[in-house]
């Protein structure tokens with residue numbers, strides 16, 4: 001993986017699993033999509049990177065560990081975990097705050113005006129490193145520079161769809177690796193690989209180049225470079 005030292009930003013790989021109809025979770029938040037072989041691939045990637053990042057909704061819905069636990073590993077293999085969490089809503093008892101790895105919680109400038117957010121960020125500071133953004137929604141470029149300064153040279157982005165789109169729109173994603181499972185769930189309220197506001201016109205679309213594709217068990221893995 002290349003070092004993006006010229007921008008002082010980590011090299012970012014978005015990894016996700018989706019159904020053939022592009023959903024990364026059902027409308028109720030159920031998201032067990034990858035087969036066992038793909039989960040092993042995901043954990044090999046977690047072992048390879050310096051950091052792993054998710055949005056706060058993913059923490060609230062999945063309570064993920066974001067450690068390397070589906071393959072043989074040691075604690076030192078776990079990447080630094082990062083949560084993009086405007087209002088410091090990460091529950092203190094959540095698994096992402098356990099002792100398995102360091103965690104960084106990125107909060108917005110709401111800590112300056114909202115006392116409850118300030119108190120929550122202070123409590124989170126007991127268990128994690130808190131990054132304070134200057135903007136009302138975490139400034140992702142600023143955050144990438146901060147993560148790079150913390151020696152995170154490679155970062156795995158693990159969703160959800162809102163954060164995925166913000167990172168894509170800000171041109172912060174270098175690669176997309178997606179597992180397409182042979183299932184269809186439908187539903188206009190089910191999360192897709194990229195949600196957020198979306199673009200208005202096709203000419204604004206982010207272009208990709210397919211670099212690799214292969215079958216893993218029943219799943220298909222597609223690897224793209226973001227152009």
Ligand SMILES: NC(=O)C1=CN([C@@H]2O[C@H](COP(=O)(O)OP(=O)(O)OC[C@H]3O[C@@H](n4cnc5c(N)ncnc54)[C@H](O)[C@@H]3O)[C@@H](O)[C@H]2O)C=CC1
Pocket residue numbers: 015016017018023024025029030031033054055056057058059061062084085086137138139140158159160161162163164166167191195
């Ligand atoms: N199948 C898969 O590979 C994966 C599925 N998921 C699923 O995705 C769903 C959660 O996705 P979402 O609801 O879209 O939430 P999300 O996990 O993307 O979190 C979005 C939230 O992050 C916060 N945020 C702060 N600054 C932000 C910024 N600059 N840009 C964007 N967000 C910012 C906001 O509060 C925003 O609402 C869950 O159901 C989870 O299971 C999540 C990861 C992987």
Ligand SMILES: Nc1nc(O)c(N)c(N[C@@H]2O[C@H](COP(=O)(O)O)[C@@H](O)[C@H]2O)n1
Pocket residue numbers: 015016017031032033034039042054058059062063064065066067158159179
């Ligand atoms: N690659 C992949 N395949 C799936 O089927 C998934 N549901 C996910 N979800 C991501 O993994 C997180 C759970 O991590 P832990 O096992 O608890 O460490 C979940 O929050 C999503 O980010 N990914």
